[in-house]
Amino acid sequence: VSGRTLLVGPLGPAHDALLAAALRGAGLDAEPLHSPTDAGLQQARALGNHGQCNPPHYAAGAVLAHARASGLTPHDFAESHAWLTVGSCGPCRLAAFPVEWRRIFSAAGLGALEVLPLEQAAFATGLSERGPADVAATALAAADVLETLGHAARPHAVDAAALDRTLERGIAHVAAALEKGESPVTALREAARALDAVPRAAGRRLPRVLLVGEPWTALVPGAPSYDVARRLARLGAEVHAARAIEWLRYLAWQGTRSGRASSTSRTASWRGYRRLGALWSRLARGAGHRERLEDLDRLCALAAPWYPDDALGGSGHLEVARALAAAADRSAELVISIKPFGCLPSSCISDGVLAPLLRRTPGAPAYLTLETTGDSHATVESRLEMALHAATLRAIDPPAPARGVKRSEAWSR
């Protein structure tokens, strides 16, 4: 990519900004990509393959918007830029996003744009203490920490807009540290303090909502996810949202279990798995956040009878596992599964597996699926309102734990 400006994203404003800053710190000319929008989706879809799911179109639409805003001709833009992005939205085996992008960019006159799809599992297992991938992983983990702090504070903030402005300043502060090649811990700590200082309303009893589903859609804020995490916070709910680092850590963990992998490859996976965990601990604790990352062995055991991790596309497995863990721990009043329309790994899971499983589990959280089409935001709002009403009632008066029923009994039939 020498001589070209590297566009980074879209994984969300925080992730893109920090990743670009970290790459600049490593000597590359990088800038965050425009945020994906519904208009971009439509534009890319018009040039692309109509039957395709929407993540590649949202992403390509963001590139088209970036190109337009650059003021360059399509040819000059394509010749002077490269695009670093995730090669698929998560575990999906379509592996066809690059083909789709090639089609769209050619039709838009951007055929010469160099696309660098990131192979996620290879990235997760290629991590080492001081490797180049580690710089990127640090940026992603720092963005996860900032987003997590934002999600925790937003529903309680008296003025959510003020909180978001503080968060933006925090992102810029951490980006500056990464660009200088410094550890982001100090900047994160300062950002956390600034967020703590935003006035909070007292006495709210908010329902807790766990977001599961397709990793990219669940992670990225804005249009591709109906901005569901922020929307929920505004409506009055505490949100446990997806994190980039948890998905990467899961991929590394999967690598440690692969029966076909060589011992060298398994060792690399172990290294990546531990490194990601350590990164999170260091940065989150630095920012005063004590939450641990999920216990993947436990999740795997919980889901095994119903949706084992050997089922293709780990996101389906994680979706079931996380929801069952929330039921067992009583850690959420509502689980929302979000996915793009026509998403293969998630297709049968929501109504075919998870909904009936949660129905037969006493005390399990309520469950809602959102399929993102890029249209009809109004009905999404109504569905969230409906689900939150019941979830709030449960938060106010939690159902009594089922007595006399062993968990093993509760899970069968």
Place this chain on the structure above:
Amino acid sequence: VSLPAAAVGLDVGSTTVKAVAVKDGAIAFRAYRRHQGRPLPEARALLAQAWAGLEGARVAVTGSAGAGLARQLGVELVHEVHAVAAQARAAVPGVRTVIELGGQDAKMIHLDERGGITTEMNERCAAGTGVVIDRCAHRLGLPDALASLGVDGAALPTVSARCGVFAETDLVGLVKAGHRAEVALAALLEAIVRQNLIGLSRGRPLLGPVCLLGGPNAFIPALAASWQRQLQSRWRERGVEAAAVVVPEDAALFAALGAVRLLDEVERVQTARGRKTQLDRCAAPLAPTPARVPAAMTVERPAAPDPSPLDGPLQLGLDAGSTTVKAVALDRAGAVVARAYRKSGDDVFADTAAVMAELAQTLGARAAAVGSLGVTGYAADLLGPLLGADAAPVETLAHARSALRFVPGADVVCDVGGQDIKVLMLEGGHVRDFRLSHQCAAGAGALLEATAAALGVPLDLVAEVTSRAERVPHFSLGCAVFLDTERVTAQRDGMQPSELLAGITAALPRIVWENVAAVPSLEALGRVFVLSGGVQRNAAAVRAQAAYIAERHPSARVVVHPFPGEAGAIGAALAGAAAVCERRTAFVGLEAASRLACTAVSDESTRCRRCPSHCSRTLLTPVGSTRTLVTGHGCERGEQFEEPPNAAPPRPRDLVRLEVSRLFRAGYGVKVVSDVGRDLRIAIPRVLGQYRAAALFIHYFESLGVPRGQIRTGEFTSEALWRQFAGHGTTDACFPAKVAQAHVAALLAQRSTTPFDVLFFPRVTHAVTGVKGCNDTAACPVVASTPLVTRVAFGAGADGVLEGGVRLLTPALPLSRKRELSAALYESVRSVLPGLTLEAHEAALTEGRSAQRRSEHLLEQVGAKAIREAARTRHCAVVMLGRPYHADPGLQHELSSTLSSMGRTALTLRALPHSDELLASIGCTSPYQLDDLPFLTNSGDGERVVAARIVGQHPFLVGIELSSFKCGQDAALYGVVAAEARGRLGKPFLALHDLDETRPVASLRLRLRTFLDAVEDYEARAPRTHGAA
């Protein structure tokens, strides 16, 4: 929750406002009104009436359009689902399910004994709701018949209700096929109930008592009766105790009453969440864009040539379309002498007779001088023989011919009719390629017409009205019903009719070019665009088309056909004249045609019994004739009323049927290596991954000593199977995955007659494909995970034991990885055969593999022979480029069999040669090394590309791409497969995407006929020599 002492409840819905006033715990006022698109003023007026005498009482607002009123009044909005549930609990003791059909929504609310509720509702589509019933009743000319409709459900034909527009298309087809409009409407109600039962229950058992709510349930007794009938039968089938199905009093007021009951609860919840009404900030408004002045493009409107005053034989053309019947008379020079036009009623014969009579009247003395007749349109097959037509060209070709008559250099013809859209790409006076809207009327004329009618704008004023629009709302593309839903949302947000219509017309060209034509560049299509079809009569639609084309292709010429509405009829007339040439016309004459009438019989005696689907058919007998015609049949097996004679002409072999029957048949002579399985009774559903390896599994078990008679493999997919056993598991997946659960249900239901103890439904995670150079050969995630859905859907415990004691085995089997396959299969089978040794297992697996190989080898041989024969006779064979499970006749709408009846050999890509030797025997080189597509990881992707390359190489193979609705896996390679299959010869290619449970008989035939016409055209210019062939 009891009613408060005093309160007012308002339910502001998408089409009506309902109000109640409660005084001293009883209802003191009730009102129900349609708001005609003005919900707020109507709601305020009703509130003023309800409020009288109750000043100071609290107000509760609910309903899908209630947010605006709640905001104005400064009160909380009660979600309608909670409101309805609260009232249902109060009004129907012990109620467990509420089914509410509204104007645009359908909901199923499940109430548990602990006070919890879960809701399923239609997402963003109005299918299965009041608006579809209304539209269809209106369409059939029966808007007032709903309240008194009463037809026995048992004798009803099948219509689709998965999408409102499909339903409408089906109904039009039924009526055109001779069914009475009342029967068609009753069939729709039955289908709507069935669809909602499957779609909304999402596989959960529906418990009674059931409370039916909403306008359609309350006011259409036949609908409520259909619920009653279908619910009772479902309970009976599943051994659930029968319960009451109630349409309660004041059903329409339930939400308003429930909202009043929930006033306290809502206040508690909102306080806990620390928010007062914030909907104004949260609801994402539609983002209207300022109206743009369309880019300057001159639309050409060539003048129609004047008819010659001289006498001479006339060329008649008839286009019996989906929404209108048109007839024209041309003179010898092809100028239009007379034309007649009529909106279709419920009797296509009467409509045809009427336009023929009108034509005769206009022509006067010249009526006797008819030299030829051509017919086209949906009902052409029916009318052609009755009228003595000289030609019956398929609509697409009729339109091409007609466009070329007036615009000789036309490159593209875009025909937007009442129910469908056709885009024809022309080259040298032939149809080079074509695209048709997929079974759906999105963007077609009916939508514009219905919207204008709903807004009270006469159709001919639409152009003028839209020119007044100050803003143009951006409507999404997609189905017409979605678009209609968005239109109503925009209306609620205060958009004016002119703006709404401008939004709809602006969406039309996007639907045509982005959805239907799906071409990234208009420039690639050529320069001269001809617009035809009834919609082009509308200046607003033409303007929108021209603006769209101008923006993307500034040098294009846009020409409107001089007779846009009659373009098809003109093309038919020209085809009729060309067919007659020197011989005499077979036309019965205008006088006889004006008296055309038929008697139609459709009852149990006419039902087709030649397959388990038992399609209803109609027997038509023209008045004064003894000849009978059959219509409404689902496939070619039902074409003849009597048993087909034994000496029927030989047909090409349907190799796809041969493939599937061999695949699931034991009989490759395996060696029995053990008797450990002698007592095992096993069932293997005939679905998904089994189409890859059924022979392996069946012979593996046989080799373990399981007697052949104890291995059951179920049936193929059929409409009957789906109708009877649908409703388990997922509704979110593609049809092949959804129907897998129906197959399992059918096997379980038949256990009393054919018992089994083990249901073997492996997860085939990786396939053996023969394709080299790709990253992986993984199965589609949906295919691989469907057995896991079965586990949950049929109530398996963690141990995999289903209710009734059947053990479900769902091992993950990577067929391409020998060691892993063996280990996983061994572990799984040993759990039901504890005595199984590793040696016996390995030996049986070898036997199974060998049987699988033999079955594949045999198929290849048969396939190669058929391809050689195609080359010898210069008669193309058709390769169905789909997934292995598309060999199931029920998943490909019996396409292979239809092709065979049309004289074509059909084969799947598995019957294509794999070995270099066999490939050489058909004159092809091996394309199995896919080094240029290394990123492919899916087994079926690689296979489809390779097969498309073989098709592309061989001059006498053509491809039809098959893909099921929602298949993202296939979608990624649509363009690649098409380009490869067309090959360097630019052969015809047909894509049938979006296959699902609905069998679109008429549109499927239209596509096939257009495709096969193009194939015949191609055969005439195909190369004379080809390799070894």
